[in-house]
Amino acid sequence: MKPFTRRMLASVTIYFxxxxxxxxxxxxxxxxxxxxGDFVICGDWQMLKIAFEAGLGGKNSQGFGMFKTI
Numbered sequence: 001m002k003p004f005t006r007r008m009l010a011s012v013t014i015y016f017x018x019x020x021x022x023x024x025x026x027x028x029x030x031x032x033x034x035x036x037g038d039f040v041i042c043g044d045w046q047m048l049k050i051a052f053e054a055g056l057g058g059k060n061s062q063g064f065g066m067f068k069t070i
């Protein structure tokens with residue numbers, strides 16, 4: 001696998017595919033804000049693979065930011 005470049009990161013874009021809902025959750029007293037809906041994510045396949053495996057957003061290590069491909 002080749003090293004990541006800024007061009008690879010800049011090539012990832014996310015579009016709203018359908019109306020989305022703003023969702024709120026709490027984790028150990030902290031409010032977590034997120035979105036629930038259908039999105040289109042385009043970009044370099046290596047960056048998309050990492051996003052799929054790690055999740056998107058700041059709280060992905062707590063299980064937030066997960067998505068499925070359709």
